[in-house]
Amino acid sequence: MTERLADIAAAMVADGKGLLAADESTSTIKKRFDSIKLESTFEARRDYREMLFTAEEAMTKYISGVILFDETIRQSSRNGTPLVDLIRKAGSIPGIKVDAGAKAMAGFPGESITEGLDGLRGRLKEYHDLGARFAKWRAVIDIDTTTGLPSYGALRANVQALARYAALCQENGIVPIVEPEVIMDGPNSTHDIHTCYAVTEKALKFLYEELFIARVDLEGTILKPNMVVPGQKSPVQASPEQVAELTVKLFKATVPVAVPGIAFLSGGQSDELATEHLSLINQIGDLPWKITFSYGRALQAAAIKAWGGKDENWAAGQRAFTHRAKMNWLAGNGKWKAELEKAA
Numbered sequence: 001m002t003e004r005l006a007d008i009a010a011a012m013v014a015d016g017k018g019l020l021a022a023d024e025s026t027s028t029i030k031k032r033f034d035s036i037k038l039e040s041t042f043e044a045r046r047d048y049r050e051m052l053f054t055a056e057e058a059m060t061k062y063i064s065g066v067i068l069f070d071e072t073i074r075q076s077s078r079n080g081t082p083l084v085d086l087i088r089k090a091g092s093i094p095g096i097k098v099d100a101g102a103k104a105m106a107g108f109p110g111e112s113i114t115e116g117l118d119g120l121r122g123r124l125k126e127y128h129d130l131g132a133r134f135a136k137w138r139a140v141i142d143i144d145t146t147t148g149l150p151s152y153g154a155l156r157a158n159v160q161a162l163a164r165y166a167a168l169c170q171e172n173g174i175v176p177i178v179e180p181e182v183i184m185d186g187p188n189s190t191h192d193i194h195t196c197y198a199v200t201e202k203a204l205k206f207l208y209e210e211l212f213i214a215r216v217d218l219e220g221t222i223l224k225p226n227m228v229v230p231g232q233k234s235p236v237q238a239s240p241e242q243v244a245e246l247t248v249k250l251f252k253a254t255v256p257v258a259v260p261g262i263a264f265l266s267g268g269q270s271d272e273l274a275t276e277h278l279s280l281i282n283q284i285g286d287l288p289w290k291i292t293f294s295y296g297r298a299l300q301a302a303a304i305k306a307w308g309g310k311d312e313n314w315a316a317g318q319r320a321f322t323h324r325a326k327m328n329w330l331a332g333n334g335k336w337k338a339e340l341e342k343a344a
């Protein structure tokens with residue numbers, strides 16, 4: 001039976017469930033492990049991911065899919081079960097990060113272009129054989145109001161690469177998550193929320209233009225955007241209600257109704273704020289897409305800390321992950337409340 005891309009995409013955003021972004025590259029997971037003074041070995045990375053993927057309540061009730069890194073999609077648990085099978089057994093869908101990272105863009109000082117298109121067709125075929133049914137590609141768009149970034153050229157090149165990637169995914173039976181991340185934590189992120197709105201608007205308008213030109217079927221895609229938030233170093237911060245209101249306003253103006261779902265990145269927001277914003281967005285209601293989470297840090301920060309790299313803390317790590325997954329699932333249904341944070 002052939003699987004329809006639109007069905008996979010719909011399952012990825014069903015019932016308030018969301019995605020666990022566990023696709024940290026080897027250098028990024030090392031940074032996370034440094035914070036608990038744990039050496040990043042092949043086995044430690046496997047143990048950590050196995051701990052997350054065997055958290056039964058989280059994986060069966062709140063998580064629809066997991067984004068993996070190339071190493072992880074090939075790894076097996078301590079008792080020899082492929083990690084991909086653990087994910088599938090929990091009723092969740094395995095996915096894979098396929099970009100090769102954001103690299104300095106020639107001729108565009110301070111800006112980056114995401115690489116990874118060369119040989120992508122072959123890699124997608126292999127990942128499909130390994131069980132992946134969706135993929136992720138992240139473009140990084142930095143705002144610097146002092147130097148006028150982002151430039152038109154860098155924005156255009158990044159969304160064009162996203163469109164080429166998306167077309168290749170669909171050719172190979174894989175749902176592309178398209179992620180044009182306007183980052184909030186760049187080296188000079190002093191911009192206010194309105195600047196984030198204007199830049200994200202441009203990124204999304206250009207993105208959907210390029211996806212159209214590349215003949216990508218939007219029903220078989222998921223958008224992974226940033227929320228509309230001020231830069232982390234902005235002197236003018238915003239209320240959660242303002243973030244929700246402007247984020248919804250922006251998507252209504254830019255994201256076609258044919259897109260089945262929007263799954264946010266957390267981007268450096270605190271765990272609770274990422275959850276509160278998602279809930280407030282869903283509370284606005286009457287939206288044409290499912291709106292949920294595809295969090296990395298906001299789902300894992302507490303779990304890494306509770307686990308601390310020690311076997312005896314395995315259950316504590318799973319509890320911390322399950323708590324955040326549940327809070328975000330409630331938010332995906334517009335039902336998160338501050339009291340629920342405390343009660344659990």
Ligand code: 13P
Nearest residue numbers: 021265266267295296297
């Ligand atoms: P964060 O939620 O930590 O931003 O990570 C999500 C992600 O996958 C970024 O590409």
